[in-house]
Amino acid sequence: MITIVFSLFLLTMLVIVAVGILRTDNLFTAVMLSGIFSLIMAANFFILDAADVALTEAVIGAGISTVLFLGALALTAEYDRSPPVGTWVPLLTSSALGGVIIFATLQAPRLGDPNAVVHKHVAPWYLDRTPELIDVPNVVTAVLASFRGYDTLGEVFVVFIACIGVMSLLGRVRPRRDSIEEDEFDKRTDNLRHHLIPRVVGKMLVPFIVLFGLYVQFHGDFGPGGGFQAGALIAAGVILYSLLEGGPRGRELVPEWFSSLLVALGAFTYTCVGVVSMAMGGRFLDYSVLSHDPVHGQHMGILIIEAGVGMTVTGVMITIFHAFSRRGIR
Amino acid sequence: MDLLLDIASAILLLTGGFFVFVGGFGVMRMPEFFTRMHAASLTDTGGAALILLGLMLQGGLTLVPFKLAAIFLFLFLTSPTASYALANAALLSGVSTACRNETGAPLPENEVDSADSKPASKSVAKTSASRTSGRKTTAKQAAEQAAPKAAARKASKKAAKKPAGKAAKKPARKAAKKAAGKPAGKKS
Numbered sequence: 250m251i252t253i254v255f256s257l258f259l260l261t262m263l264v265i266v267a268v269g270i271l272r273t274d275n276l277f278t279a280v281m282l283s284g285i286f287s288l289i290m291a292a293n294f295f296i297l298d299a300a301d302v303a304l305t306e307a308v309i310g311a312g313i314s315t316v317l318f319l320g321a322l323a324l325t326a327e328y329d330r331s332p333p334v335g336t337w338v339p340l341l342t343s344s345a346l347g348g349v350i351i352f353a354t355l356q357a358p359r360l361g362d363p364n365a366v367v368h369k370h371v372a373p374w375y376l377d378r379t380p381e382l383i384d385v386p387n388v389v390t391a392v393l394a395s396f397r398g399y400d401t402l403g404e405v406f407v408v409f410i411a412c413i414g415v416m417s418l419l420g421r422v423r424p425r426r427d428s429i430e431e432d433e434f435d436k437r438t439d440n441l442r443h444h445l446i447p448r449v450v451g452k453m454l455v456p457f458i459v460l461f462g463l464y465v466q467f468h469g470d471f472g473p474g475g476g477f478q479a480g481a482l483i484a485a486g487v488i489l490y491s492l493l494e495g496g497p498r499g500r501e502l503v504p505e506w507f508s509s510l511l512v513a514l515g516a517f518t519y520t521c522v523g524v525v526s527m528a529m530g531g532r533f534l535d536y537s538v539l540s541h542d543p544v545h546g547q548h549m550g551i552l553i554i555e556a557g558v559g560m561t562v563t564g565v566m567i568t569i570f571h572a573f574s575r576r577g578i579r
Numbered sequence: 580m581d582l583l584l585d586i587a588s589a590i591l592l593l594t595g596g597f598f599v600f601v602g603g604f605g606v607m608r609m610p611e612f613f614t615r616m617h618a619a620s621l622t623d624t625g626g627a628a629l630i631l632l633g634l635m636l637q638g639g640l641t642l643v644p645f646k647l648a649a650i651f652l653f654l655f656l657t658s659p660t661a662s663y664a665l666a667n668a669a670l671l672s673g674v675s676t677a678c679r680n681e682t683g684a685p686l687p688e689n690e691v692d693s694a695d696s697k698p699a700s701k702s703v704a705k706t707s708a709s710r711t712s713g714r715k716t717t718a719k720q721a722a723e724q725a726a727p728k729a730a731a732r733k734a735s736k737k738a739a740k741k742p743a744g745k746a747a748k749k750p751a752r753k754a755a756k757k758a759a760g761k762p763a764g765k766k767s
Contacts, residue, residue, distance in 0.1 A: 454657070
């Protein structure tokens, strides 16, 4: 009951924020509101017991993507231009699509209905067999990393390809800075180094953020967490440092070649686990053959591929941020 | 003992809720940005701290109070910083500091003073400090604001100068460090 009340409250807030995003002309306001939107969404996910998704949404939606949007805005204008078409076409399109979605939700099972299709299909099998086959307390991790290892591999490659796409759009161009002295260059970069209080407090938080990221990485077998969340958290720590100290110092901390290397290395590690398990007589991404004991093999496989996922996600986030921050210098 | 704890936590929670309410009310009612921020910071500090304390008492001797204490520590550090960053950004981007009434006319000077120096909490001092130093930097308002609060401003000006001095030192050090020409030689 209380869940429903909270969810209704949060969903109402979401609608209000969404209307706010639509109605504002100032793109900075829209970016901030979309950060708030993600934070409310994360709270909503948490209420629905999806702690993994909530973590990701909070870190990426409210944190990193807000920073990336601001980085994009630094390259473009602050105000929205009026759209090329009138307001009627978008209104009709979105009403039609919204109508379809609302019509679809009429068929959806009620919240928490035990007879819903998703709870009858493969979920009981996963819940039944996880203790015996994989033996990790967090079934989500078991499903994500082992039973559905192909899907996760696909996701990692989606992130990998997205990074390549962003890099080919933004490029690795270096701004014309050979003529500028280093001091002058520092002055032109947007950073918070001149603001003592945010810098001191922010830098104090960075190690804890990274530590928490590592905890989430290695605790994924036992509780909410795993490579995606951990990667985003660690990248958030690095990005916070770069924001406080300026892009050049951020690039000194994590050089671009290193973050790009992480992107490739993570995906490579994941694939290697699959290939090695094939070489050892199993199927692709069948971790049971990695050790004498199938369950132990599963543990090992999950640990390694989660590390791969974490590396790729960290690398992608940092690489994209660096690409933006270096373009922002004019 | 349980009853006492319950009563204490109820009092703390109610007081915290009151702070949050007053904060929200203030954001709605205050005349301009910096006074609104002051109201909002009540929610961050007083409200959050009291509510967390109240919840800690409910937690008993488990891990819960320690987790709440960690959250409290986090908020204790970050929310004043966020308030500072917000006020500073507003100041730099030239948000108007002049109080206006509902019709949009500026308030008389003495009313402005009594409006923002009510309770002598930390955030008030901070807010008014940033306001006054903002008036110093935006020259057009400096003229109309000359005499009355000069003594209070001295301190805030000093505080404002400090980071600037520090920042001036930093790039020099860094320039020396990076003089090896690493970034220039990497890509050609």
